[in-house]
Amino acid sequence: MKPIIEVSNLHKTYKKRKSTESVTAVNNVSFTVHQGEILGLLGPNGAGKSTTIKMICGLIKPDEGNITIKGIDNQNKRLKALNHISAVLEGNRNIYWRLTVRENLEYFAGNRGKSRREVASKIDDLLEKFKLKEKENELVNRLSRGMQQKLAIAVAMLAETEVILLDEPTLGIDVETGYEVRELLRNIAKEYNRTIIISSHDMDVIQDLCDRTIIINNGKVVTNDRVENLLRLFEVRSYTITFENQLSNKQLFQLQQKFPQLDYTPDTLQPKLEVNLSNSNEIYELFDILHQEQTPIETIDRKTINFEEVFLKIVKGESSHELVQSN
CATH class of the missing domain: 3.40.50.300 (P-loop containing nucleotide triphosphate hydrolases)
Known part of the structure; x- marks a missing residue:
């Protein structure tokens, strides 16, 4: 049509x-x-x-x-x-x-x-x-x-x-x-x-x-x-991970070098890491760093994202044009 x-x-x-x-x-x-x-x-x-x-x-x-x-x-x-x-x-x-x-x-x-x-x-x-x-x-x-x-x-x-x-x-x-x-x-x-x-x-x-x-x-x-594609695109790459123990300074340094957008909350009862991955393969690099010291993971949750967050990420250039352009 x-x-x-x-x-x-x-x-x-x-x-x-x-x-x-x-x-x-x-x-x-x-x-x-x-x-x-x-x-x-x-x-x-x-x-x-x-x-x-x-x-x-x-x-x-x-x-x-x-x-x-x-x-x-x-x-x-x-x-x-x-x-x-x-x-x-x-x-x-x-x-x-x-x-x-x-x-x-x-x-x-x-x-x-x-x-x-x-x-x-x-x-x-x-x-x-x-x-x-x-x-x-x-x-x-x-x-x-x-x-x-x-x-x-x-x-x-x-x-x-x-x-x-x-x-x-x-x-x-x-x-x-x-x-x-x-x-x-x-x-x-x-x-x-x-x-x-x-x-x-x-x-x-x-x-x-x-x-x-x-x-x-x-x-x-x-x-x-x-809209549904954009929400799905960012949702699958946004994770919240909670740990039984604190991350070490070495781990935190490596994570910050690799994922500068991460947010770490060193809560004494439930330390939490929020991270956005630029592509699906980065999750293996994330777990390699956590595996170095056998850090016990309590939960892994895919973060729910709304369209306002999607809009801001695109405008700030956190996603490439080719990645989100529809044919």
């Missing part, structure tokens, strides 16, 4: 203020997005993620490269391409605060050329599904942050675009509403076959929702793989 979004060899350079120097924000970024998937588009601040998002949404033009949305070039045929994508930007910039909930839905549907009569039943359906029915005549500026965010997503749904891009969808909302928003997005992808792109610093959201994640750092794609 042809990807619904194709990003090819994007470059974007900005001139520094009050200087002749320039900075490269995006450097040869390429990836695809498939129909019906939930994709995480991630990166630390200043990595080029936001610039990439703005280029996908047609807000800025790339210096080189191109983007197609449902096969349509978003530079040469910008308006036609953008008819297939809606964006829910951070800060609730997608809704008008001085209109009611229903008026917002009617207004933005009108912007898409749809009459009130045409969208009336769809609005009723969205108000029910998003649990906004009781607030339909409430001014938006009186709603909670969570309800405003749900309304912004409902506005994007009413546009009936194949792709919805969300920037920080759970930022500033309470835990209960955060889980409610996650479930809404999951249902949107499944029931309506919509493609969802999520940009977020909340790694729990990415781990819970996304099928695949693309991580951009220093203007380049450093990871493009399924």
Whole structure:
């Protein structure tokens, strides 16, 4: 199946203020997005993620490269391409605060050329599904942050675009509403076959929702793989080992030389070693050092790792690009 979004060899350079120097924000970024998937588009601040998002949404033009949305070039045929994508930007910039909930839905549907009569039943359906029915005549500026965010997503749904891009969808909302928003997005992808792109610093959201994640750092794609693969990749190499006795100074020195990322807790009752292995063969080297003095091992546990740890390890360069790049 042809990807619904194709990003090819994007470059974007900005001139520094009050200087002749320039900075490269995006450097040869390429990836695809498939129909019906939930994709995480991630990166630390200043990595080029936001610039990439703005280029996908047609807000800025790339210096080189191109983007197609449902096969349509978003530079040469910008308006036609953008008819297939809606964006829910951070800060609730997608809704008008001085209109009611229903008026917002009617207004933005009108912007898409749809009459009130045409969208009336769809609005009723969205108000029910998003649990906004009781607030339909409430001014938006009186709603909670969570309800405003749900309304912004409902506005994007009413546009009936194949792709919805969300920037920080759970930022500033309470835990209960955060889980409610996650479930809404999951249902949107499944029931309506919509493609969802999520940009977020909340790694729990990415781990819970996304099928695949693309991580951009220093203007380049450093990871493009399924979330489950990345979790498995790091989990199998993170171990916690507890001992009956303390490690000797000689052992500890050898371990620190070989595994500089280790963490040793010389507890008198249960000494503990936490170590991350860069490849599976290193476990033999680890046990060779422990075997030198016949150190009694009490337990060996594979450490449970979350996606925030995976993200930080990749951004810090603790895993090679080839290791995590998906074909």
